[in-house]
Amino acid sequence: MAEYRAYTVGIEGHFVGYQPLVCADDAEAITEAKRLVDGHDIELWSGPRLVIRLSKSDAVLARPLSLASYPVATGRPRPGHQRPRARKVEKRG
Numbered sequence: 001m002a003e004y005r006a007y008t009v010g011i012e013g014h015f016v017g018y019q020p021l022v023c024a025d026d027a028e029a030i031t032e033a034k035r036l037v038d039g040h041d042i043e044l045w046s047g048p049r050l051v052i053r054l055s056k057s058d059a060v061l062a063r064p065l066s067l068a069s070y071p072v073a074t075g076r077p078r079p080g081h082q083r084p085r086a087r088k089v090e091k092r093g
Helices: 026-034 070-074
Strands: 002-009 015-023 041-046 049-054
Touching: 002 026, 015 026, 026 041, 026 049
Parallel strands: none
Antiparallel strands: 002 015, 002 041, 041 049
């Protein structure tokens, strides 16, 4: 198992945080780092070695979603499965 760090790259190109990862190999570390891309670029490092830079455009949500994963990925109900809105009750008086 190798140790990696997935650094979040801020607007001006500086690191603004990191997530430590322990993975079997580069491929597994890249898969884990892709899950961290959320509006910011991610640089994955193994010690002094840059493994990959993931652009925010590589985010998982930037790809088409299957309907089965839509509620999990977006936190919203699937299209056509929204709950009906409550009806307004008018007072008679």
